[in-house]
Amino acid sequence: MGVTMCEAASAAPPGQGVVSRLRGTSAERPEVDAGLAGGLRDWLEDGLSEAVAALPDDGNPVRVTKEAVNQVLVCEAHFVASRDVARPMSIELARGLMVDALFRQWITTGDIADPWEDAVAALAVSSDGAEMTAFLSSLGADARQNLRGELATHLERVTSSWPHPSPSWMARTQERLIVPLAGGQVVLSGVIDLALGTPSSGRASVCIVEVKSGRRRIEHRGDLHLYALLETLRSGAPPFRIATFYTATGELDVEPVGRDALTSALHRVLAAGQRLCRLHSGAEPQRTPNPLCAHCTGLTACPAGQKRVKEAAGA
Amino acid sequence: MALTLSLPRASTVTDEMVASVPDLEPDELQRLRERVVSELTPLAAELPEGVRLVLDGYRYRVAVRAPEHCAERAGPFIPSPAACRRAVGVVAVDRCLRRRAAGPADAVARVLAAGVEDAQRTEDGDGVRAPWWARWYAELGPGGRAAVAAEATTWATQLWTALAWERIPPPVVVGGRDDWWDLPGQRLTLRSRAEVRAQVDRRAVLVVVVSGAPDATSRSELSFVALVSALAGGARSAPGRVLGLWPAAGQVRVVPVGARALEVAADELVAATATWVDALIEQRGRGT
Numbered sequence: 001m002g003v004t005m006c007e008a009a010s011a012a013p014p015g016q017g018v019v020s021r022l023r024g025t026s027a028e029r030p031e032v033d034a035g036l037a038g039g040l041r042d043w044l045e046d047g048l049s050e051a052v053a054a055l056p057d058d059g060n061p062v063r064v065t066k067e068a069v070n071q072v073l074v075c076e077a078h079f080v081a082s083r084d085v086a087r088p089m090s091i092e093l094a095r096g097l098m099v100d101a102l103f104r105q106w107i108t109t110g111d112i113a114d115p116w117e118d119a120v121a122a123l124a125v126s127s128d129g130a131e132m133t134a135f136l137s138s139l140g141a142d143a144r145q146n147l148r149g150e151l152a153t154h155l156e157r158v159t160s161s162w163p164h165p166s167p168s169w170m171a172r173t174q175e176r177l178i179v180p181l182a183g184g185q186v187v188l189s190g191v192i193d194l195a196l197g198t199p200s201s202g203r204a205s206v207c208i209v210e211v212k213s214g215r216r217r218i219e220h221r222g223d224l225h226l227y228a229l230l231e232t233l234r235s236g237a238p239p240f241r242i243a244t245f246y247t248a249t250g251e252l253d254v255e256p257v258g259r260d261a262l263t264s265a266l267h268r269v270l271a272a273g274q275r276l277c278r279l280h281s282g283a284e285p286q287r288t289p290n291p292l293c294a295h296c297t298g299l300t301a302c303p304a305g306q307k308r309v310k311e312a313a314g315a
Numbered sequence: 316m317a318l319t320l321s322l323p324r325a326s327t328v329t330d331e332m333v334a335s336v337p338d339l340e341p342d343e344l345q346r347l348r349e350r351v352v353s354e355l356t357p358l359a360a361e362l363p364e365g366v367r368l369v370l371d372g373y374r375y376r377v378a379v380r381a382p383e384h385c386a387e388r389a390g391p392f393i394p395s396p397a398a399c400r401r402a403v404g405v406v407a408v409d410r411c412l413r414r415r416a417a418g419p420a421d422a423v424a425r426v427l428a429a430g431v432e433d434a435q436r437t438e439d440g441d442g443v444r445a446p447w448w449a450r451w452y453a454e455l456g457p458g459g460r461a462a463v464a465a466e467a468t469t470w471a472t473q474l475w476t477a478l479a480w481e482r483i484p485p486p487v488v489v490g491g492r493d494d495w496w497d498l499p500g501q502r503l504t505l506r507s508r509a510e511v512r513a514q515v516d517r518r519a520v521l522v523v524v525v526s527g528a529p530d531a532t533s534r535s536e537l538s539f540v541a542l543v544s545a546l547a548g549g550a551r552s553a554p555g556r557v558l559g560l561w562p563a564a565g566q567v568r569v570v571p572v573g574a575r576a577l578e579v580a581a582d583e584l585v586a587a588t589a590t591w592v593d594a595l596i597e598q599r600g601r602g603t
Contacts, residue, residue: 121458167418
């Protein structure tokens with residue numbers, strides 16, 4: 001596997017279909033290096049060993065998710081502050097969860113009767129959907145109407161871009177990945193919005209798709225690389241391609257999975273994992289003032305962040 | 316025993332599944348049964364009046380992992396896509412195995428549609444016994460139904476792609492009946508289940524699908540499945556091995572079931588039963 005480049009973002013041509021861009025042809029799929037997954041695992045275990053040795057024996061593993069990686073690498077204090085606060089309900093979060101539910105429904109059944117009703121019904125039966133359905137019920141008529149309109153737009157992008165997958169693609173939605181390290185003291189985990197393809201029998205065969213209802217963000221590519229790493233560690237074979245589908249625009253960023261993507265994810269996981277272990281051991285979080293300080297839930301207790309915000313306001 | 320997996324993994328796992336199984340002497344099984352009865356009987360006799368303990372895989376797991384939770388009163392069961400994915404998924408995989416569906420997604424759709432029909436016929440008094448999830452599912456709108464289908468499809472696809480089915484000697488049972496064993500004369504029942512059952516060298520081989528990732532107590536939990544199956548098997552032989560599959564973690568554990576493994580499983584069963592009996596006595600004492 002050589003150096004890979006992300007394909008130029010482009011609106012998925014409905015006729016050509018996203019699936020052919022994701023699945024490619026069998027000739028394009030590289031052979032799997034049989035030692036790759038084991039080597040990556042050893043690398044991670046070695047790199048985390050010192051931090052793991054300092055962990056308290058409390059039986060609680062250090063959990064490494066994409067959110068934890070992104071937050072702790074920006075600022076440890078931000079991670080701690082976010083961890084201790086319940087996720088606030090918002091229109092953006094509602095849109096994201098509803099679009100996820102509709103995407104899943106479309107891929108599974110190929111049929112959506114009423115986007116609003118269907119998404120609310122999906123949230124209502126999910127184990128953690130009660131708070132969101134209550135939030136949706138509390139919306140005023142205008143907010144609800146706006147969100148309905150947004151949903152319709154996003155759904156139009158989904159249905160015009162994604163065909164109902166063939167049974168041979170073995171589509172799985174919301175597939176959980178868990179990679180325990182260091183005897184389970186550190187657990188890497190994630191949930192893939194869509195996985196396509198049968199497990200590898202020697203060639204890379206699986207495609208991973210993340211669905212985003214918001215705007216393009218810098219960390220999306222890192223998130224995908226993290227999932228590619230998790231899938232490699234789990235299945236013994238890297239995915240063939242990874243992609244982000246933006247439901248607001250219909251854009252599909254597709255990227256082949258090379259060794260560079262996996263090692264960049266590994267370095268991020270190592271850096272984040274070491275910090276998370278240190279925090280789990282009771283260390284004081286380091287504060288790293290940054291442009292996101294103004295939005296941090298821990299700002300009121302963070303002089304360094306307040307100073308950063310004041311300076312930014314005065315600039 | 317952790318299994319080192321090479322690609323294709325389904326082939327490696329199936330190799331392990333269908334590998335030769337050593338015999339277990341019938342008198343060893345008989346001795347085990349007598350021992351379990353003699354050690355569980357005084358424990359079960361302590362159960363509060365009117366209480367029946369059904370020690371299933373879930374309760375066993377709680378006793379082993381978090382015994383402090385045994386004394387808590389369990390909340391009501393609430394159906395959800397996650398709660399019924401296994402029930403729908405095993406029937407769907409069985410359909411795939413019998414070539415009655417194009418794949419797991421198609422199979423799940425058919426199973427769910429049949430469930431709706433059965434729920435209606437049950438309501439009409441046709442004498443049909445619908446699966447436990449069918450009535451709840453039938454009352455859902457399209458969005459809720461799709462969430463159920465999606466969850467079951469992912470689960471079924473993971474099991475369907477985990478094994479090289481054509482290489483497993485028939486008969487292969489997917490889902491099938493749970494194993495039940497009543498302690499004679501007492502209010503204690505053991506219950507376990509396996510997702511796949513096959514026959515190798517005249518002994519059963521069980522495959523159990525588990526969520527999450529394996530840990531230090533996983534061997535004990537797989538051994539519990541083997542022990543209950545052995546006790547419930549009556550004159551039949553005990554299973555020869557149990558394979559645990561953790562699809563989310565891509566890991567497999569194999570527990571060979573010999574006389575010694577069953578003895579250890581019996582020790583652990585007695586300890587788990589004692590934990591539950593104590594917890595139920597405490598619950599009664601608190602009046603909860």
